[in-house]
Amino acid sequence: MNKIIIAGIGPGSAGDITPAVAEALRNADVVVGYKPYFQYVRQFLREECRCVDTGMKREMDRARQALELAEAGNTVVVISSGDAGIYGMAPLMYELCAQTESDVELSVLPGISAFQKAASLLGAPIGHDLCTISLSDLMTPWEVIENRIRAAALGDFVTAVYNPKSHERYWQLYRLRELFLKEGRSLQTPVGIVRQAGREGQAVSVCTLGELNPEEVDMFTVLIIGNSQSYVDVQGHFITPRGYQAKYGQETESRNEGSSVGQQIMMESFRTIEGELRQKSLPLGHKWALLHAIHTTADFEMEDLLLSDENAVERIYDKIKAGTLTTIVTDVTMVVSGIRKGALSRLGVEAKCYLADPRVAEMAKNLNITRTQAGIRLAVEEHPDALFAFGNAPTALMELSDLIRKGKAHPAGIIAAPVGFVHVRESKHGVKPFTDIPKLIVDGRKGGSNLAATLCNAILCFDDAEQLRPGRDL
Helix, strand or coil: CCEEEEEECECCCHHHCCHHHHHHHHCCCEEEEEHHHHHHCHHHCCCCCEEEEECCCCHHHHHHHHHHHHHCCCEEEEEECECCCCCCCHHHHHHHHHHHCCCCEEEEECCCCHHHHHHHHHEECCCCCEEEEECCCCCCCHHHHHHHHHHHHHCCCEEEEECCCCCCCCCHHHHHHHHHHHCCCCCCCEEEEEECCCCCCCEEEEEECCCCCHHHCCCCEEEEECCCCCEECCCCCEECCCCHHHHCCCCCCCHHHCCCHHHHHHHHHHHHHHHHCCCCCCCHHHHHHHHHHHHHHCCCCHHHHEEECCCHHHHHHHHHHHCCCCEEEECCHHHHHHCCHHHHHHHCCEEEECCCCHHHHHHHHHHCCCHHHHHHHHHHHHCCCCEEEECCCHHHHHHHHHHHHCCCCCCCEEEECCCCCCCHHHHHHHHCCCCCCCEEEECCCCCCHHHHHHHHHHHHCHHHCCCCCCCCCC
């Protein structure tokens, strides 16, 4: 019978060979394949079965031999690792039969692909739309490969990368990482690295796109790069949600159980902002605050204007988590309005402004000071160790500086973002010398209640920064 079965034998272990492929191998008169693959299938072959093996890069010779043997009346099985239709022999066999007008009957038996095996070892990283890209340019021009990389990054596809590196192909994976980051993929995107999947010497690890070191990858490695929703759970499983939690209204506070539509939009915005930053390597806390500032203002000048003390966000957040910081005091009520109530409730923090306190108007009148100054004086009497956030009034910020110098205020942190033209710059310069107090400062004339509020939110949700998943409390 003139018949060729093109069979995917899986990644290498006998347990990953499908029953249909095993049956085809047992019934084969001849098996044709790349020489190293025979070690994985010999146990299924009859003694009289003939094995025709060829070396690397001999695919066309292999296909011609298989066709000749089938035309001579043999049942031929052509083997490919993984799935025969994915970078395998199936397309070539069909092309050759069409070209030669052969009447040999062709059929394909699918196999477990390398990226599927790798995915199963990592957890569940391919739960949503995905693509595969080979970095080998032996048969595909690099310009075409690069366009496909850009498309995968822009389309937010989970991406499996084949042939990532060889002795001659040493720079392509560096370029892929560069393109993914340039097109907005987060530095925190999970990357699964699986070497010799399903074979002896199997090794599995997970890193981030920012941490990915191409020098640790070789030609026996398959990489899986997550999409914007992918994450690594506390057990180390790499997961890409399908979206069931969000669709059926089963979201929880956990970042591992899906995201609301509003949060998804915010995450996409943050990825876009991160991709357009001039500075790609920033301390996590500062970058987190900066992303919030730009997201709120759409002003990339914040990259130059936002100043933060070393680990300022982290230091303030640690006080909140430790329960020693329970109050945020603001200069105006608009700042309080912009601080997320869900985050405050979740962390047991109160945000308050003293402007509506009846004592403020009287104090301001009697002392001939602004109402915001009076509000800060009252706040310091009751909450000297609060986080103080300013988005409007430079006189209030200057008042706090004076109280600090007098030893009456001991803020857990300061957010200095008053806006305007009179004493605004000077008020911000006035807090810079307090080096023992962690501060976030929007330098110059720019600022505003919205900025002060969003910087508060950045601090309150800092535990979402590493995963780049803002908006949990929307």
